Each structure stands twice: as structure tokens, then as C-alpha cells.
Amino acid sequence: MNYGIVDLGSNTVRLSLYRVLPEGDYDLLFSKKEMAGLVNYISGGVLSQEGIHRACSILEKFRELLRHFGVENFYVFATAPLRNIRNSEEAVHTIRKKTGLDVDVLSGDLEAELGYYGALRTLNLKDGALFDIGGGSTEIVEVRAGKILRAQSLPLGSLNLFKACVSRIWPKPKELEEMRKIVRRTLAEANLPQERVDRVCGVGGTARALLKIANTWYGRPELERRMTPKDLHQLNKELQKQSGEVRQLVLNHCPDRLHTILPGALLMDTVTKSLCREELYISRTGVREGYLYHKVLRRAE
Known part of the structure; x- marks a missing residue:
């Protein structure tokens, strides 16, 4: 059906x-x-x-x-x-x-949980954390022994961060600094894991767009879904330079995210540094697949 x-x-x-x-x-x-x-x-x-x-x-x-x-x-x-x-x-x-x-x-907590259940389609994450950076919120899930230990939603995403700080398409240095302050303040108020974990999964459009850009920038296969926190941090720094090469890369891979890719990269880099020690995996599946499980598949179990 x-x-x-x-x-x-x-x-x-x-x-x-x-x-x-x-x-x-x-x-x-x-x-x-x-x-x-x-x-x-x-x-x-x-x-x-x-x-x-x-x-x-x-x-x-x-x-x-x-x-x-x-x-x-x-x-x-x-x-x-x-x-x-x-x-x-x-x-x-x-x-x-x-x-x-x-x-x-959906409540914020339920959205976070469904993102995790959807990601299980492509990644068996039994111990670690997951984040989903949307346009208006960011969901974070902490997982231990295959169970959700904590799920939360933060009222900050790539689009409302852009709207709060950026006057044109590409942020000016002062606007980048203002975004950093807002992201740091929001994460400081969040209930994040006390210790970073080895494995973190990223879901959602921002994560997938940045993965595409990273694979091209680092010369990796198109289907590669892993990167390190260091890779992401370096990519975020390159994006903030706003060179002609970087702008063309964004236009090639995610033209519809031209205005939100820098706020999204800054937010994703900061979240990843707060959560992850070793490996970041970007899932093809997420909250929609989790909702399908929630509404349809769970009944058949």
C-alpha cells in the first residue's frame, strides 16, 4: 500500500x-x-x-x-x-x-524522537547522538544502548538565524559574529550530553546540503556519507570566507539554500563540536520516515 x-x-x-x-x-x-x-x-x-x-x-x-x-x-x-x-x-x-x-x-520532543527512528533506516545508532537542523528549530537526541535517553528541540534553525542577523544574502563579518553569539547562547541553555560521544548522526536538509558541498570540496565520492568534526569545521571556515569558488560551490549544489547555508553551517559546526568526538554520519532518512513508522509501520509490529 x-x-x-x-x-x-x-x-x-x-x-x-x-x-x-x-x-x-x-x-x-x-x-x-x-x-x-x-x-x-x-x-x-x-x-x-x-x-x-x-x-x-x-x-x-x-x-x-x-x-x-x-x-x-x-x-x-x-x-x-x-x-x-x-x-x-x-x-x-x-x-x-x-x-x-x-x-x-508535532511537539519538539516528538519531532526529535521521530528523526531518530527515521535515521535508524540507514544507521544502527545504539550509542551516540543525533541532530536535525531545520529552518526554525534544531532537534537533538541522546541515545544509550539503543534507547532514547533525552530528546529536545531548540528554537533556532538556519532560516530564523538568517532572519535575525543577516541583512542581505551573504552575512557580513559583524553579522557572522552575532550569529555565533546567538548559537553559543542557545546551546549553553540546552540540556546537552555532559560528554561528547564517538558517533553522531545528522539528519535534515541542512546536513545533506553540507555533505554534498563537503564531498566536492574534499574530492570524495558522491555517495560518501561520513565526515569528521574537523572536516566540517574547516568547511565552515571556508564558507565564511565567501570566495568566488565557495559561492559557486553553493550555487552548484544547493541554490535554494543560498541564504541559509552559512547560518546552517555555523550552527551545524557548533552543534557537532559540542556533541561529537570522532565521526559524523549524515543520514538519507529522517523525520518523514520516522513519521511513517509512527503512523503506519509500528501498527504492523
């Missing part, structure tokens, strides 16, 4: 279509992304009607696409853009009224 999962995020809205197999496994049939930038429609903690209508328009487009493929099982969940606003109930009600779709607004 086929299932559509839509992730309504701060920067992007992503649709993934999965075929669930009889034995409880699944295959990804296709994935589609729309750049919504919903965080840009939030002012004073309120998502504007224009932003709500933008979300409705994308959801209706995805619903029609799934109807074309004969898919009736369709789930929509939202993360930071609906979780961290004052008019969340109004937004969910308006979306339901205009599209007929129910939006499941």
Missing part, C-alpha cells in the same frame, strides 16, 4: 510517497519539495493569513498530485512554523477548512 507524507517546515514543504511492503519494510517512490519560507510570514509570533494561504496552496497541489497516482493515504505534519506561533489552532483550522486536510502539529 502507498502512503503520502507531507512535512510542513519553516523553509520547505516536502512530500514523500512510500510503498509499504507486507513484511513491514518500505520503499521511497518519489519526493517533491516546494520552497514555502513560512517563517517569513511570521511576525510577532503570528503566522499571517498570506502564510496560511501559501501553505494551503502547496498542500492542495500535493493532494492533487497524489490523487493522480491513486494515493488515498495522506498524512500531513507540521514542525516549528505551526508549533512556535500563537495562532497555531487558527492556522490548523483554516487549513482543514480550505483543503480538507488535518495537520498534525
Whole structure:
């Protein structure tokens, strides 16, 4: 049976279509992304009607696409853009009224846990940590003996960090320093593991984009999914130089993240240094696969 999962995020809205197999496994049939930038429609903690209508328009487009493929099982969940606003109930009600779709607004802790369960598809992480840097939040999970010891969500992501500090596309030196201060302050207030761990998994679009850039920069195979904290730190320093070569690299690999890749790299570098001693693994799977497990696969166990 086929299932559509839509992730309504701060920067992007992503649709993934999965075929669930009889034995409880699944295959990804296709994935589609729309750049919504919903965080840009939030002012004073309120998502504007224009932003709500933008979300409705994308959801209706995805619903029609799934109807074309004969898919009736369709789930929509939202993360930071609906979780961290004052008019969340109004937004969910308006979306339901205009599209007929129910939006499941995930708590930060549940989003963090689902990121871990989704990553288990590609990495057997029994001891270590996981992070997911989104547009409007960052989730961190600590794992011991295959169990989640702690899951938390921080109200800081690549897009809202950009909006808070950067006046144009590429940050100026003073803006980079302001971002560093905000990231350090946010992490200082977080409940991070007391000791760094050997293995950390990164999930989400920011991590995948930086992996692509790193593999090209270091001349590694396209399918390589590992790097060291030192590799990431050096790449972050190169990105901050904003040379013509670096700008072209970003344009080649993630043009839709042109404005958020530097804030994302700075945040990911700082998080990784706080968590990881040896190896950083970037997963192909994450919160959408975790949500599929949460809603569908777990019932078959």
C-alpha cells in the first residue's frame, strides 16, 4: 500500500510517497519539495493569513498530485512554523477548512524522537547522538544502548538565524559574529550530553546540503556519507570566507539554500563540536520516515 507524507517546515514543504511492503519494510517512490519560507510570514509570533494561504496552496497541489497516482493515504505534519506561533489552532483550522486536510502539529520532543527512528533506516545508532537542523528549530537526541535517553528541540534553525542577523544574502563579518553569539547562547541553555560521544548522526536538509558541498570540496565520492568534526569545521571556515569558488560551490549544489547555508553551517559546526568526538554520519532518512513508522509501520509490529 502507498502512503503520502507531507512535512510542513519553516523553509520547505516536502512530500514523500512510500510503498509499504507486507513484511513491514518500505520503499521511497518519489519526493517533491516546494520552497514555502513560512517563517517569513511570521511576525510577532503570528503566522499571517498570506502564510496560511501559501501553505494551503502547496498542500492542495500535493493532494492533487497524489490523487493522480491513486494515493488515498495522506498524512500531513507540521514542525516549528505551526508549533512556535500563537495562532497555531487558527492556522490548523483554516487549513482543514480550505483543503480538507488535518495537520498534525508535532511537539519538539516528538519531532526529535521521530528523526531518530527515521535515521535508524540507514544507521544502527545504539550509542551516540543525533541532530536535525531545520529552518526554525534544531532537534537533538541522546541515545544509550539503543534507547532514547533525552530528546529536545531548540528554537533556532538556519532560516530564523538568517532572519535575525543577516541583512542581505551573504552575512557580513559583524553579522557572522552575532550569529555565533546567538548559537553559543542557545546551546549553553540546552540540556546537552555532559560528554561528547564517538558517533553522531545528522539528519535534515541542512546536513545533506553540507555533505554534498563537503564531498566536492574534499574530492570524495558522491555517495560518501561520513565526515569528521574537523572536516566540517574547516568547511565552515571556508564558507565564511565567501570566495568566488565557495559561492559557486553553493550555487552548484544547493541554490535554494543560498541564504541559509552559512547560518546552517555555523550552527551545524557548533552543534557537532559540542556533541561529537570522532565521526559524523549524515543520514538519507529522517523525520518523514520516522513519521511513517509512527503512523503506519509500528501498527504492523
